[in-house]
Amino acid sequence: MITHGIDGLLVRPRDTMDLANGLTQLVLDADRRASLAAAGRRRVEEYSWPHVVQQVISYYERLLDSQRGSRLPAYITHPPL
Known part of the structure; x- marks a missing residue:
């Protein structure tokens, strides 16, 4: 835009x-x-690919942090950018 x-x-x-x-x-x-x-x-x-990927990873990390104590795994790994 x-x-x-x-x-x-x-x-x-x-x-x-x-x-x-x-x-x-x-x-x-x-x-x-x-x-x-x-x-x-x-x-x-x-809107570059690395920036968008980092935003998606950050979103899922925040989602996992908000679910601490649930049955989700305690950690998640992802390849470095």
Whole structure:
């Protein structure tokens, strides 16, 4: 997901003038261009495979921690990332 002005620019579909205006903004403002690029890269990393796997592992670890004392095993192992 792109948040307009935060990690990208959104333009109206099939609106060439809107696209041209957005591109012109980026060409003329190097600081904004760099800021959007860096924020966009951080956003992409949130959906990288290693990050998503770690989120799933953390979810299951929290689930197991919440079930301490039940009949679930006391530990679980998983391969290192």
